[in-house]
Amino acid sequence: MSIYPRVRGHLVRPTPGMLKAAAGLFAVRGKAMHLLPLERVLATVFHKEPDRVPVVHFLLGGARRLTGASYEDLSRKPEVTAEAYIAATELIGGDALYNVIDLSVEAADFGQEMVYPEHSTAHPNYLNPRVKTPDDYSRLEKVDPLKTPRMSACIELGRILSKKAGIRYPVLGFCFGPLGVLAMMRGAQKLFVDCLRCPEKVKVALEVITDVLVDYVRLQCDVGVDGVMLDTLFASQSALSRELWDEMEGPYSKRIADEVRRWGALVMLHNCGVGPYFDLQIEYMEPDGISFAYLPDDCSSMSELKEKYGRRTALVGFVPTEAIYREPPAKIMEIAREQIRCLAPGGGYMLAPGCEYPPNNEIAGALALIRAAETYGKYPIK
Amino acid sequence: MDYRGLLDAIAEAVKEGSEEAASLCLKALDAGIAPGIIVQDGLSRGINEVGRLFESGDCYVPELLVAASAMEAGISALAPSITGGGEASEKDTVVIGVVEGDVHEIGKNLVKVMLEADGYRVVDLGFNVAPAAFLDRVRDTSARVLALSTMMTTTLPNMHRTVELALDMEPRPVVLVGGAPVSAELASELGADGFASNAAQAPSLLSALLGRGHGD
The missing domain is CATH 3.40.50.280 (Cobalamin-binding domain)
Structure with missing residues (x-):
């Protein structure tokens, strides 16, 4: 059972005003004692200074190594995933749980054939794409997330995590953006070309996918997750121009974010592309936090990022995964220290890798992030 | 369209990501322009220009991909002539x-x-x-x-x-x-x-x- 009570079958959540007031109280309490992760994150999201900077380590595939789960079981069995994620958070530390597994969950349930490698993340069989030609866009059909194998497993994962987390950890749901889901069924390269050559055909599929994703995030909220993280990778210079994203995903992503907010949950974004369009994403989705791997396209430094966006949304990031992959813990801590120094003052900052923690890495890097937050992230930041 | 005009049109078609690049390449062949010149001064010039725009952040992956697709269409159109003419790449x-x-x-x-x-x-x-x-x-x-x-x-x-x-x-x-x-x-x-x-x-x-x- 989630921490939120049910009245006539519906979860009752605190209003944003109540959450803000609670965040203020946590900030005051954090000056005298350690906060629970949920309290720490809540204070941060509302731009208060908690006891220390929270850490979200995104140890997804890597968590399986702590429980000995196979990659395939981690991808398909929510009880196995929950056990691994909770073990990772309790053993290593970390201030949030999340029900993200991989980026193919939604596409698989639209009929995309999948591959489950032994030592790597599940992915579509790109030799057999669900959308083979532009005419196939109109052949995608709505599905009920509760009656599908993978989305229903993630909803169940959210339920298990919310129950186990209690009042200790916040739980974040996850949903890949509509263009991302479509890319998993068409192949990103062909989808990019189609966005230019036959955008109206693409939009037919985006409408169907968005309808399903709206249901999907609502169902995640209904099992008690505290927020939902939307992955809007394509809103970055790595993918589409600002104008093309504005046309092809902006309005659809807004519908999904609005649904999350309607159910009283936090809207978080993840965008690990180069030069993410913070301003456009904020305009459409008004996120409570953005997880990112690179500076936004309109910022040239961390101080500019903090100045421009630090009061508009919580910043979650952005230790390079490449550094976590290859650098020793001391160097990772050094990188984290600099980011904390620039981004944490005043609250509104969570330390995190720019993207998923390298799944086959040792966990020393994740421990380094926790240690950095405990060593350099205590408020007031020195 | 004259010799230079055809090559400019091919480069422009690549820049625009237009598959008209293929028919323009065939026109250029008919006009007696050597396949190597068409590749170098038409197709490659177009894609290199898009590459420069990409590097400077003035165009993005989709635009580069459609330009590449146009270039490939042009290369395919020229392929029989290139093979027949023995115009192998000079580079590695x-x-x-x-x-x-x-x-x-x-x-x-x-x-x-x-x-x-x-x-x-x-x-x-x-x-x-x-x-x-x-x-x-x-x-x-x-x-x-x-x-x-x-x-x-x-x-x-x-x-x-x-x-x-x-x-x-x-x-x-x-x-x-x-x-x-x-x-x-x-x-x-x-x-x-x-x-x-x-x-x-x-x-x-x-x-x-x-x-x-x-x-x-």
Whole structure:
């Protein structure tokens, strides 16, 4: 059972005003004692200074190594995933749980054939794409997330995590953006070309996918997750121009974010592309936090990022995964220290890798992030 | 349309991502322009211009992809003439592919287009390529260059293994690496000779590594 009570079958959540007031109280309490992760994150999201900077380590595939789960079981069995994620958070530390597994969950349930490698993340069989030609866009059909194998497993994962987390950890749901889901069924390269050559055909599929994703995030909220993280990778210079994203995903992503907010949950974004369009994403989705791997396209430094966006949304990031992959813990801590120094003052900052923690890495890097937050992230930041 | 006008139109069609590039190439052939000139002064000029715009942030992956598609349509139209005329590339052969375990190939495909536009013969092995397959093709084609890509940290060890094996070859190919989790520092640690952070940089990087000017 989630921490939120049910009245006539519906979860009752605190209003944003109540959450803000609670965040203020946590900030005051954090000056005298350690906060629970949920309290720490809540204070941060509302731009208060908690006891220390929270850490979200995104140890997804890597968590399986702590429980000995196979990659395939981690991808398909929510009880196995929950056990691994909770073990990772309790053993290593970390201030949030999340029900993200991989980026193919939604596409698989639209009929995309999948591959489950032994030592790597599940992915579509790109030799057999669900959308083979532009005419196939109109052949995608709505599905009920509760009656599908993978989305229903993630909803169940959210339920298990919310129950186990209690009042200790916040739980974040996850949903890949509509263009991302479509890319998993068409192949990103062909989808990019189609966005230019036959955008109206693409939009037919985006409408169907968005309808399903709206249901999907609502169902995640209904099992008690505290927020939902939307992955809007394509809103970055790595993918589409600002104008093309504005046309092809902006309005659809807004519908999904609005649904999350309607159910009283936090809207978080993840965008690990180069030069993410913070301003456009904020305009459409008004996120409570953005997880990112690179500076936004309109910022040239961390101080500019903090100045421009630090009061508009919580910043979650952005230790390079490449550094976590290859650098020793001391160097990772050094990188984290600099980011904390620039981004944490005043609250509104969570330390995190720019993207998923390298799944086959040792966990020393994740421990380094926790240690950095405990060593350099205590408020007031020195 | 005169000689210069046709070549300009071909370059423009590539820039616009228009598959009209193919019919314009055939017109140019009919007008007596040599296939090598059409490739160099028409198709390659167009894609190089898009590459410059991409590098400066004035165009994005989709625009580069449709330009590449237009260029490929032009090359396909010219293919019979190029083969018949024996107009082989003057530059070296590059074997390119995505390392074993990885299926993301947009970056690799863009690098391929930019290198072909610069005159290299590119042997594309696709994605999920085993180290031995890379080495076999380098040997079979006498390629001077091996270009590897990956988008995931889980497959970096496979890239590392491929680089190590390539460095033991005799003669040893020049090894380029790229992809989201790769940096110049990591490339150096892997033992690679070069790293390009985006596709548009690949030709000039390779020219520098092979010891000659870009576009030679």
